[in-house]
Amino acid sequence: MSGTTFKSQAPRRTGPVAAWVSGLFESKYLGWIALAAALLAPLLTASPYSLNVMTTAAIFVMLAAGLNIVVGYCGLLDLGYIAFMAVGAYTAGIFAKAFELPLIFTIPAVLVMTILAGLIIGAPTLRLRSDYLAIVTLGFGEITRITANNLTITGGPSGIFGIPKLLAFGDFSLHSPAVFYYVTILIVAFFVLASARLGKSRLGRAWRFVREDEDAAEAMGIHTYKVKLMAYIFGAIWGGFAGVLFASHLSAISPKSFVFLQSALVLMAVVLGGMGNMRGVVVGALVITLLPELLRDLSEYRYLAFGLLLVVAMVFRPKGLWPAPGHEEERGNRNEPPQTAVDAAVARGESR
Template identity: 40%
Template sequence: MRLVAPLVAAVLVAALALFPLADANTYVLSVATIAFIYVILAVGLDLVFGYCGQYSFAQAAFYGIGGYTAAILYRDLGWSIWATLPAGIVVAGAFGLLLGVPALRVAGHFLAIVTIAFQTIVYLLLSSWTSFTGGQYGITVPRIEPFAAFGATREAGFYWLTLVAATLAVLLAWRLATSRIGKEWQAVRDDELLARAIGLDTVRAKLVAFVASAAFAGAAGVLIVYYLEGAYPADFAILTSATIIAMMIVGGRASIVGPILGAIAFTAMPEVLRATEDYRLIIYGTLMILAMTFIPGGIVGLVRTLAERRT
């Protein structure tokens, strides 16, 4: 039975990898590419929010930090995506450590306020520091075509690149969640005082959670900047953080699979309901209210409950 889930996951990833060969529809590949990037963001947020129980509303800030790191390194030093990708991860992770320090002193709603303030500060810097970030005009990056040497189109190349990145992110998140540090996160989430009393290093646990979550977002930021051919502050506003949180909550926190389902659902939803674009925030808010009221465990929690009832 332990081999069933990994086998199903491997078959699914293989099928997704072969999809562009069967259907080269540019629009579908574009939507899928964005979905994979959101998977990285949602799974990363789940580590600190879902597993460790730290109320972080700053995922879009780290997303932007990673993206702008890549754009600035290209503009000033001419670095390629392969050099800026690890740089974006490291810089975003460093800022995650910086934000994690206040988490050692505050918790709950107070921590949420701190992370919202951090998100706001980062957005204001990105949109106002014109000499460094380009302000509202952003920073353009060159058009690249991953895997063009193998005859792949730009859309197919980015599809495969983001699929690989999302797969690695999910595997790493699963490894962290099931390791000793993952157990420590859950102990901190459930009862931090008790966790500290039995000798767990709660300081290290929370800092690692913030750094890991921020690093995931930094990777996603680099990918989206090269995909959109530029870094623009509007892509990293607090609305983006709210959307990522909605993905995690609706999909199901602390489950790995839940954020994946939430990311796919929330990426596909605007395409399915394109006529209701003006009501997107209302739809997101309504879904979050319904999910937290009727299925607090998200989609994954609902499936588990139904399965238990059948048995």
Template identity: 40%
Template structure:
């Protein structure tokens, strides 16, 4: 037994799997360790924000396109999901897929005109887009019920079994987060993902090796907004009530802060960033008046002293593409050492 453990820890990459497995097991056991609705609620919020920050990381962290309107995609997903489930009695999982597609379409619509823009110009346009979407939520009363928002959005159900307990939502979001992480990990460590990252680094150099930036930017926008839509759809079903006040500029900024403080271009960073920034305001509740003040100061301090974030790209595994490509290489290398 001992030798197996030692063996596991000696192979590079293996111990990560073990650590990951233990972490997932702990997360799965969480509702049994702390069965407390408040903790579960916070954990579910963390899950939602993990998906949001992972998705934003796809545009901003990997492809290098600054986006300050992510809350709009989150909102579109929430409204689309809510309306489908409420008015058409559509199944949650189907609504999730439709939300992904509709929000992805919005991402494409925003992506096309912004292809020529960069940096701050892109920031203000995405910000303006977010504002316009918010105004539509408020003013298109026939559909969105205006500032009052939409109430009694049904909970998800799987073949007649309704997920109405909080811990069920917890497991649902846990599975969703793991699935997103799994797919994102595959994506960013692929040739496709590397091509995306060249656009962030240097667009002209990327073109000089045959990469067409337009394609990758648009796909990043579509996937990113689609994922934010999925998070929104889940959120709508979870809280059963949505209103325009959730999907505001501040939410966009918070998501961006999660990505940046966690570490641009790092999946682990997004997870950590989302967890930390969701927890900080909760932990600081006892000094509730000052918490946002501290939060602002923390953002500044972090940028001064640790601009690459909690888990920056320097921690990434080098040549991971090669490691993933072939066991054969890998084993050969180990033997030769």
């Protein structure tokens, strides 16, 4: 037996407040608590501006949830994700204006068009990996914006104005900012929950296997191309439906709403929150959208402060504010020396 000594780490002591907070964050009821807080928020601040900011933040959460499927679960770097939002928004706007329908009746067309968009960009390019895939998706995002900027049916540079609300039947419509906010929260909550469920499903486990080691996944019999294409299609659907909410919220869309910066911000939310962890992604999306508003008193320096805070967050939390399970353990064990075969046997309680 080797003379290796083993050091046992003392359990980390936490105070009652820290333990309570930690338990709350890991609680299975956290999602319901967050939903209740979102539904009660207008009671605290019901100004039109506050409702507009909170509605925009909710739509951004839905975008981040969709990109998390592509980047966080499956590990496909997408730099043009905002294109799917553009496809959904323009499809809804064009059909609603042409047939004078509420946006809710355009959902079947949006679903078909976003799936087609996912297939068009995904089918020929998902055999690429890493930087090559990122460059292609960046090009797809710019091509979508430029196409919308030059077509008559999309309104060209001016875009589409006077888009009907999501629901409008006779005298009833969602013109009230508070009512539309509540509808948006419920829709976004459904898609966030669906995204979390997908991550825990058999398909979600296949996505994670592909993310960690695509070659090993293929060797284990996983059809990696098909699995990646499914991630892209689901991500496209999430982005398209976020586009419908966006078009209904603003009642107007234009190519300027779908620039590369928006794709970068959505990706930043996923990375900042914690790739692969739906709770972290929601936190990251809220930070990206709400923090600049909280810093508004700094005037022209608010984006400087915003950028500095993001840099500090990534320095001290490189895996994200709320990393996926396993990342914390990985970071905690990074400085420990590797075990030898004998050490591992002793740790398992085996005898020679």
